Amino acid sequence: MAETPGLAQQRGVRLALQIVGPVVMVVGIAIFVQGVRAVFGARDDFDGPAGADIARFLGGFLAFGIGLGITRAGFLGATSRYVAGEVSPVIRDAYAQIAEKKARSGPFCSKCGVQQDAEARFCDACGSPIG
Numbered sequence: 001m002a003e004t005p006g007l008a009q010q011r012g013v014r015l016a017l018q019i020v021g022p023v024v025m026v027v028g029i030a031i032f033v034q035g036v037r038a039v040f041g042a043r044d045d046f047d048g049p050a051g052a053d054i055a056r057f058l059g060g061f062l063a064f065g066i067g068l069g070i071t072r073a074g075f076l077g078a079t080s081r082y083v084a085g086e087v088s089p090v091i092r093d094a095y096a097q098i099a100e101k102k103a104r105s106g107p108f109c110s111k112c113g114v115q116q117d118a119e120a121r122f123c124d125a126c127g128s129p130i131g
Contacts, residue, residue: 014074017074018075019074020067021068021070022067024064024067026067028060028061028063028067029060030060032060032064033060035057035058035059038057105118106118106120110128112128114126
């Protein structure tokens with residue numbers, strides 16, 4: 001049996017990232033909201049926000065970003081497979097067109113300017129006689 005590339009426990013690691021990432025994001029949002037309330041909340045004796053309030057504000061935002069990165073890493077394989085499936089046919093078609101244009105070595109049509117095969121009697125693009 002062939003060994004699959006990647007980590008030995010790749011499926012488990014991916015699942016863990018898919019679970020841990022959103023949890024870190026939710027915790028980050030909760031801390032961020034507490035920080036926003038503390039920093040921008042209405043107070044009677046406003047001497048400016050305390051250091052801990054600012055740390056919650058910034059730390060919650062940072063935790064949300066880290067959670068988002070962890071979540072993206074957990075879904076990276078599925079995203080890559082999707083992108084490859086969408087892009088591969090386009091690349092294949094583009095390569096086929098380039099190869100087809102290189103294979104043509106005949107004259108150019110006098111009406112539309114498209115290069116034809118060497119044995120062509122009529123233009124592939126406009127149908128005008130070649131010659």
